[in-house]
Amino acid sequence: MTAAVAGTAVPARSWRSELRAARGVWRREVTRFLDDRLRIATALIQPVLFLFVLAPGLESLAERSTDGVALRTFMFPGVLCMAMWFSAMVSAASLVMDRELGFLRELAVAPVRRSSIVLGKGAGAVTAALVQGLILLALAGPAGVPYDPVLLAGLFGLQVLIAVAVTAFGIMVATVTSRAPTFNSVMQALVFPVVFLSGALYPVSGLPAWLGLVNRLDPLTYAVDPMRRLVFAHVDASDAARAALAPPVTWWGWPVPVALELALVLALGAAMLAVAIRRFGRAG
Amino acid sequence: MAPTSPSIEVADLTKRYGEVEAVRGVSFAVEPGEVFGLLGPNGAGKSTTINVLCTLVRPSGGRARVAGFDVAAEADAVRRRIGLVFQDPTLDLQLTAAQNLRLHADLYDLDRAVVDDRIDEVLALVELGERRDHRAMELSGGMRRRLEIARGLLHAPEVLFLDEPTIGLDPQSRAAVWGYVRSLQAQEGTTVLMTTHYMDEAELCDRIAIVDRGEIVALGTPEALKASVGADRVTLRTADDVAAAAALRDRFGLEAAVADGALAVHVADGEAFVPRLFAELDVAITSVTVARPTLDDVFLRYTGASLRDADDAPGRVPNLMQVFSKAGR
Secondary structure: OOOOOOOOOOOOOOHHHHHHHHHHHHHHHHHHHHHOHHHHHHHHHHHHHHHHHHHHHHHHHHOOOOOOOOHHHHHHHHHHHHHHHHHHHHHHHHHHHHHHOOHHHHHHOOOOOHHHHHHHHHHHHHHHHHHHHHHHHOOOOOOOOOOOHHHHHHHHHHHHHHHHHHHHHHHHHHHHOOOHHHHHHHHHHHHHHHHHHOOOOOOOOOOOHHHHHHHHHOOOHHHHHHHHHHHHOOOOOOHHHHHHHOOOOEEOOEEOOHHHHHHHHHHHHHHHHHHHHHHHHHHO | OOOOOOOEEEEEEEEEEOOEEEEEEEEEEEOOOOEEEEEOOOOOOHHHHHHHHOOOOOOOEEEEEEOOEEOOOOHHHHHHHEEEEOOOOOOOOOOEHHHHHHHHHHHOOOOHHHHHHHHHHHHHHOOOHHHOOOEHHHOOHHHHHHHHHHHHHOOOOOEEEEEOOOOOOOHHHHHHHHHHHHHHHHHHOOEEEEEEOOHHHHOOOOEEEEEEOOEEEEEEOHHHHHHHHOOEEEEEEEOOHHHHHHHHHHHHOOOOEEEOOEEEEEEOOHHHHHHHHHHHOOOOEEEEEEEOOOHHHHHHHHHOOOHHHHOOOOOOOOOOOEEEEOOOO
16 A cells, blocks of 8 residues: 555546646746747847848849839748748757657656647647747838738737647657757758748749749748738738739649648648657657 | 565566567566665666566566556556656756646646645655755756656655666765655655665665566575675785686685686685685785675676676775785785
8 A cells, every 4th residue: 555645646647637738748848938038039030130131131122023012021921931930940959859858758657648748849839939920920010011900810820820830840850850960950951941942032923943843842832822912911012013922822823722721731730740749659 | 474465566577679688587576665676787677677667668578567557558557656767867957846846746637736735845855945946957966866856756656766866976965865765665655666786775775686687686685685695705816816716726615706806705704714815825915805795796696797897887885894905925
């Protein structure tokens, strides 16, 4: 018989205890994130650089072709996606560090489903991405995007969806790579190409044939496009500017509906999350 | 014997990794409230055995039950009843002591009404009450280990696994850890299974199993094991070990073992043997020590190698009963 210490018996697991475990892991992630002010600040450097340094810098070159729309306004939705993507990568790296530093073992032996741990970890990563996303949304005005509540709510909704999908991708890469150096090199190889090929920084029509094809294969393309269409529905731009700067993504000439794009992003996110959960136990 | 079932029951347990058999048919039982030690060099299979018992690794063969549940078939029931302190640190260094414990409470779904009190209680047990809101990274190595022990105890496990709990700690912290293990046993009746390759630490266990190359070579209380050697160990350094070993064989019928660059023989009455040694051995003797049997002798006796040679761990000061020393001729 064990000397039962009052109230410390570990109950059988239930959906409620799983939820609590996931929330505990989430809280840990958020505590670490909010604690790391430097990360919050440095994560904003690149998006701000693109919006307020690169875009105005290129403005003079682009003036004739943007039909009066500021380049930073054009780039705003792409930069929002890029920020989600970068943040998810940093969070995924923290999962790799958890494994390297041994903390994952504390999670691995707990009487909790792997999926609860992965979901808690993912929820923490999504929260971190959204904190940065909100700060960037606050910069809409200076970027020439109106503070329209409907627009901002819509953009935030899209950010949630994108954050979930890219976080799932990051966690999957973290669980399938066995060592930190492998993870780092995979991420180094992916982080910029995925952004550059997605059309976050340029319109997706009139690309050279090979680039058009690769662009359509980049999942981030289908996250940037709905966001850009939403922004262009709320800014003053001529029809010519709309056609030049925010053409819909097409498949062999067929404009892909926004709903299908979002479904695609969600489905990919769910599939990658499933792989991550399956792999997680073995990685621990 | 009381009809209580053992806390840990291991029968013919094996674990192979590809061609390598890390654990080869291990059997033992640990009674409730007992402090049981697995003693052996690195790579002997101690950690693998612990990993199987705490459900992190599936056994290749045999059976193991912990707290009454099968580790392979009822892993979840086992996990709820065990605490673990790993060989390598597993704290989140960025979180405070209390935050680390709170996350643990969430993972184990402890009653929220008592969590705060319980955190205070376990922190007090390991004398970290005042560090409650310090980040783990601000704590010394010894304090971190104590915090890990506190965390392992938070959910009042029936069985606590300690994998090399004092490795890398200074003597003071090691003594403190042992103090906690004992008070734990007294206060909460926890069964403790620990691995160690420190002999002086194994001496403090109620019973130990000596593990070598994946097998248990001896099992019993430290006293019984030492008594089973039945002889003192006489260690001598000589000018010519080969000649001395031959002479020991010819004159005294003793087979000398080479350990730590010296010759060791086991004789029934060590003190009485030394004068005869000087009288009859032709080889120059530089020093002689006589020691009562230690667990290292037990290890030597059952495995044919010194634990310190089998392992590269830093040597520990032997528990010498008497030292005879003499400068070379």
